[in-house]
Amino acid sequence: MTPELRLLKPVEWSSWHRTLARAFATSESEGIDTWRSVTEFDRALCAWDGTDLVGTSNSYSLRTTVPGGASVPTGGLSMVSVAPTHRRRGLLRDMLRWQLDDTRRRGEPLASLTASEPGIYGRFGYGPATHWLTVSVDTGRVRVAVPPEASDLRLRLVDPLEALAECEAVYARALPTRPGRLERSEEWARLQLHDPPGERAGGTELQCVLAERDGRTVGYARYSVQGHWVHSNAEGRVRLRELEADDAATGAALWHHLAGIDLTSEVTADKRPPDDPIAHLVSDMRRARLRLRDSLFVRxxxxxxxxxxxxxxxxxxxxxxxxxxxxxxxxxxxxxxxxxxxxxxxxxxxxxxxxxxxxxxxxxxxxxxxxxxxxxxxxxxxxxxxxxxxxxxxxxxxxxxxxxxxx
Structure with missing residues (x-):
């Protein structure tokens, strides 16, 4: 039998998320409420073989910054999975056909996705349009330069949730300055604080530092710290999740803060822009270990x-x-x-x-x-x-x- 494609019903959410978690080998409980909050049920698709849920896909109503600063409506494809019992039957093709036709009906000129398996999506018209820079800075051996313009900044540790509005204001000001950025609703902003214990890899809960100038927030960094000791020597790791700044001096000051956290000897980040200034802020570029990987696919x-x-x-x-x-x-x-x-x-x-x-x-x-x-x-x-x-x-x-x- 050909699986039946239809929209996801709210009462089916748990089964839908469980099917998706099984496909991606993740815990079905972690993040279930957070991801439900951004799910658009009129764009979430499920495939049923009798009483078995065997396929999932979803699109989000996004807006993407393009060259020139305009924010363009985009259907963000996500949550795509096919049960291992139903591979090679055209189910993925049928779901993407539905999603792209729906995106067109909504008047969205663009579609986009991030790919777990990049080789799949070229045949559906998606091309790799952006990259993430992976960074690993050996802070025990390099210095991070801070320009004089940063001398009037105040750095302050805050609760990530309590500072959410201030951080989102910085993010919103940066939105038109670089292609590929996404507008964030309140739900998407809160999703950036998603921090289940099972994904911390032994690190602390999410932390946030604000950079302020004359009482106004002009930058922030969200990160966690993994403690690690080798023969009584502290070699902890700072894992940067997000860093935004209104100006170059503030960005440099935040990187300098991360590099100087006590009991750590490394700062890592896996989602930074390819031209991130950290490559030019460190005293030894080779100790920064920079690497690119694909990120956003655009169609x-x-x-x-x-x-x-x-x-x-x-x-x-x-x-x-x-x-x-x-x-x-x-x-x-x-x-x-x-x-x-x-x-x-x-x-x-x-x-x-x-x-x-x-x-x-x-x-x-x-x-x-x-x-x-x-x-x-x-x-x-x-x-x-x-x-x-x-x-x-x-x-x-x-x-x-x-x-x-x-x-």
Missing amino acids: PVELGPALAARTYQLPLDTVLEVTDDFCPWNTGRWRLSGDATGAVCERTEDAAELSLSVVELGAAYLGGTSLRSLADAGRVRELRAGALDPVSVAFGSSRAPFLPHGF
Whole structure:
């Protein structure tokens, strides 16, 4: 029998979450109430084989910052699982078909996801658009520089929940400054404080430090500390979860604070922007051990509105020949004209200058992956000599796109 796809009912939440937890080998109890608070039941899908729940998927109504600072409606795909007894039956394809059609019906030009298995989602049109920088700073051997402009800052330890509103105000001010960021509702803000004991790896509960200037909060860092002793020597670890700052001096002061916490010799973080200044703040870059991994995958759902929603670093007027097997309404030739003030993208019969699939457009959309690098990999074809490089530069971003947290 073909499993029946239908929307999740609130009374089915526990079974749905249990099925998902089994697929990801996590505890079904940890986070159940927190994640329920952000679940949109009119976008949560379940697959039933008789009385057995064998598949899950969900989309969140997100808004993503794009180059130029606009906040674009986005269907954030998440919570995707298929029971091991029902693999290779097209169930995943059917669920993604439903989710993308629903995203289109809602008028959201973009879809996005973070992938547990990145190899799956290219065939559905998602391209890797942002990366996370993993950092491990040997604070026993390096110094973290602090500029003189930080001398008037006051750092203060606070309860993370009590300081939530102050931290979210800093986050909101940073929202338009970097592509890839997500708007946060009150529920999504609270989700960032999710701190189940089973996920602390022996560390402390979540801590928060505020940076204040003239009584106003201008930055914060959330972190935990893992105590560790080797032959009577303290070698603890600071695990940074989130750091936001209004200005460079405040950011440097917060990194300096983390590097100087007593009884620790390392600061780690696994979700930082690729151009995080920590690489230039430490006295020895090799002791920072920097590594990139994929983060946000982006897919244009309505190609014209998606490309028109962002701005471009250089003036451009080009024709793109696009293929999209999964959302065929995007297939065809599109004239894209724009600059740093805005853009227009419409269908055309004019000769194309570049040929690519929607996957490459998704990867390049936020400015973190260059069309030139994709062309060098054989993924973008230049149909008119000299057309590629100006368009590649125009698609770029002065700041690396960054997804601050998963969803």
